[in-house]
Amino acid sequence: xxLFENIRFLDTTLRDGExxxxxxLTREKKLLISRxxxxxxxxxxxxxxxxxxxxxxxxxxxxxxxxxDAEICSYCRIVKMDVDHALECDVDSIHLVAPVSxxxxxxxxxxxxxxxxxxxxxxxxxxxxxxxxxxxxxEDASRADLEFLKTLYSDGIDAGADRLCFCDTVGxxxxxxxxxxxxDLSSSLKAPISIHCHNDFGLATANTxxxxxxxxxxxxxxxxxxxxxxxxAALEEVVMSLEWxxxxxxxxxxxxxxxxxxxxxxxxGVPVSPNKALVGGNAFTHExxxxxxxxxxxxxxxxxxxxEYIGRxxxxxxxxxxxxxxxxxxxKEVGLAADDAQTEEIFNRIKQMGDQGKHVTDAxxxxxxxxxxxxxxxxxxxLEEFTIVSGNRVTPTASIKLNVKDKMIVQAGIGxxxxxxxxxxxxxxxxxxxxxxxxxxxxxxxxxxxxNALVEVRVKLSKNGKVITASGARTDIIMASVEAVMNGxxxxxxxx
Numbered sequence: 001x002x003l004f005e006n007i008r009f010l011d012t013t014l015r016d017g018e019x020x021x022x023x024x025l026t027r028e029k030k031l032l033i034s035r036x037x038x039x040x041x042x043x044x045x046x047x048x049x050x051x052x053x054x055x056x057x058x059x060x061x062x063x064x065x066x067x068x069d070a071e072i073c074s075y076c077r078i079v080k081m082d083v084d085h086a087l088e089c090d091v092d093s094i095h096l097v098a099p100v101s102x103x104x105x106x107x108x109x110x111x112x113x114x115x116x117x118x119x120x121x122x123x124x125x126x127x128x129x130x131x132x133x134x135x136x137x138x139e140d141a142s143r144a145d146l147e148f149l150k151t152l153y154s155d156g157i158d159a160g161a162d163r164l165c166f167c168d169t170v171g172x173x174x175x176x177x178x179x180x181x182x183x184d185l186s187s188s189l190k191a192p193i194s195i196h197c198h199n200d201f202g203l204a205t206a207n208t209x210x211x212x213x214x215x216x217x218x219x220x221x222x223x224x225x226x227x228x229x230x231x232x233a234a235l236e237e238v239v240m241s242l243e244w245x246x247x248x249x250x251x252x253x254x255x256x257x258x259x260x261x262x263x264x265x266x267x268x269g270v271p272v273s274p275n276k277a278l279v280g281g282n283a284f285t286h287e288x289x290x291x292x293x294x295x296x297x298x299x300x301x302x303x304x305x306x307x308e309y310i311g312r313x314x315x316x317x318x319x320x321x322x323x324x325x326x327x328x329x330x331x332k333e334v335g336l337a338a339d340d341a342q343t344e345e346i347f348n349r350i351k352q353m354g355d356q357g358k359h360v361t362d363a364x365x366x367x368x369x370x371x372x373x374x375x376x377x378x379x380x381x382x383l384e385e386f387t388i389v390s391g392n393r394v395t396p397t398a399s400i401k402l403n404v405k406d407k408m409i410v411q412a413g414i415g416x417x418x419x420x421x422x423x424x425x426x427x428x429x430x431x432x433x434x435x436x437x438x439x440x441x442x443x444x445x446x447x448x449x450x451x452n453a454l455v456e457v458r459v460k461l462s463k464n465g466k467v468i469t470a471s472g473a474r475t476d477i478i479m480a481s482v483e484a485v486m487n488g489x490x491x492x493x494x495x496x
Contacts, residue, residue: 004248008043008218010095010135010194011235012227014063015048015075017268019228027059029267031066033223036263038068040256042235043218046095049075050085060089071133078116078123083130093133095165096124100149101140117152121159128160135194137165142173146181150188157191163218164193168207171200171230175210186215196220197233204233209241223264224272224279236261236278236310244305258312262440262462271441281441281460283307284314313465318365320354322347334362334491336369345372361458363470363487379490380405381430388478390418398422402429419481426485430493437463437489444477457481461488468492 014030017023025033030047037045047063048056064072073093076082086094098120099105105116120136127134136156138149153164166185173181178195185193195211197204197220208219225234236257242248261279265272274281284307307314316330327347331338338346349368353360370377386400398421399412413425427437441460457480458471468491472483 004212004242004246006217007212007242007248007250009235009239009250009252010044010046010073010218010220011037011042011222012046012075012196012220012232013037013222013235013264015046016222016227016232017264017270018048020226020231020268020270023226023268023270025059025268027055027062030059030063033264033267034063034066034068034070034072036256036260037223038070039253040260041250041252042070044071044073044093046073046075046220047089047091049082050089050091051077051079051082057085057089060086060091064090064092073133073135076123076127078119080123080126083123083127083132086127086132087130091132093135093162094127095135095137096120096127096161097137097139097167098152099140100138100152101143102145103143104140113148117155120152121155124156124159124161133163134161135163135165136161137167137194137196139167140169141166142168142177143170146184150185153185153189153191153193157189161191164189164191165196165218165220166193166211166216167196168198168204171198171204173197173207174203175206178207178210179214182211182214182216186217192217194218194220195233198227199225199230199232202230204231205237205241208233208238209246212238212242213246224261224270224276226264226268226270234277240278240305240310244309254309255311257310262438266438278310279312284312285317311465313467315467318350318354318360320351322350322354322360330365331369334366334369336366336373336375338369338373342372361469361471363468363491366491377494379486380493381486381490383482383486384408386422386425386482388418388422390421396421398425400425400429402426404430418478422478422482423485426482426489430489437461437492439485440467442481444480455480457484459484459488461485461492463492466492 018025034045047060050057050060060074071092073095074086074089074091076086076094076096078098098116099108105111124134124136141149193216195208195216197207219238221235221238222232223235225231239250239252242250243254258279272280316326318330324347327343346369350360382403384401384403388398390396395414396418397414401410409429411425411429413421413428415421415424440462443458445456454475455477456471456473460469468488470484470488472480474480
């Protein structure tokens with residue numbers, strides 16, 4: 001029988017996220033992510049590596065002084081200068097990382113095993129003398145000699161280390177070997193041990209859960225599995241595996257998982273793959289008619305858990321694979337009722353769009369349904385006019401005039417480009433009735449070729465957990481974007 005006991009989570013999103021190519025987190029972004037992690041119930045937040053730069057130290061110090069309940073940690077090499085910089089940041093603890101495989105010892109720091117043991121113990125003692133909690137970590141531990149690793153850990157404990165960590169630095173562990181290692185380490189060492197897994201072979205979550213089942217007391221995780229190369233063990237996957245499969249109460253506020261995933265994705269600029277477990281766009285999305293028919297009878301037929309448990313909702317996608325059950329459920333979702341003949345007509349029109357290779361959005365469904373049901377609903381937000389100014393030496397700026405509930409509103413916005421600028425202007429203009437609308441996804445497809453190509457813009461918008469998709473098709477990408485966003489906003493506001 002698997003037993004879990006007093007498991008903690010050390011989140012390394014802030015540091016490992018910055019190891020992801022192209023990601024650089026500002027002080028403000030780090031604070032936003034840290035507050036979300038703290039509210040979710042994460043035990044330790046590794047806020048960065050203090051040795052990196054002055055700007056990084058300012059960010060880490062801001063997180064450390066933000067009044068959070070979580071322990072705030074800085075990554076450190078086994079170098080006293082790293083510890084000194086961590087102390088400047090007012091952190092509670094350090095993640096002190098020592099190379100332990102012969103490959104890393106020989107090629108990275110050009111020392112021998114005895115030297116690494118001595119340095120690790122000395123720096124641990126130095127950090128403890130300065131009042132820090134120390135988690136002594138073995139880098140590339142899965143390729144290290146296990147007996148040497150245990151002697152290094154034992155030296156660290158004698159020097160005052162509070163916790164230990166085993167790092168599968170290049171993701172070479174398998175669950176069977178993980179179980180053997182952690183049964184040994186947890187029974188032979190007099191300090192709690194953590195697991196830090198990378199996902200190079202897609203086994204980070206499996207290895208993390210195996211380590212916890214074998215005696216590890218803490219898991220290193222990142223939101224959305226962010227991290228260098230293929231990333232790290234994903235917080236949402238580890239937490240929900242323990243909660244839902246093993247029935248262990250992690251203490252994490254699971255209803256915040258999806259919201260935090262979206263926040264991290266937006267702030268890092270790293271999109272979540274549609275087929276990503278739990279938080280990917282397709283995780284609770286259904287199209288095939290046979291699946292939706294089963295869902296109507298019992299949600300458990302094609303869902304392992306309720307999407308509301310992690311703060312999201314299921315979606316019904318319509319297209320060529322849709323069945324009549326899909327149409328019935330989708331109409332119910334938008335508050336429309338149709339008799340059998342009307343449902344059949346809506347079904348045929350949806351199928352026709354799907355056979356033509358078109359994406360059937362929520363807005364398309366509502367338009368088709370309202371046409372068949374002979375319903376006309378005046379848009380709450382109507383475009384009157386807009387102007388864009390953009391260039392290589394001009395900040396992209398948009399001015400827009402909207403009719404919002406029969407009131408003319410003129411607003412301006414700036415952005416990273418003309419599309420971003422006009423969307424920001426629209427969001428500001430409609431803030432009175434759509435303040436919390438978030439642009440979750442934005443896709444552009446060229447339908448025809450050439451510089452005058454017809455383009456289709458598809459967007460996914462959300463408000464208070466409700467998600468809707470919409471599209472616009474024009475030869476002008478900016479106009480297509482405006483059309484898509486306006487369609488989506490009108491539908492979303494109407495649902496509210």
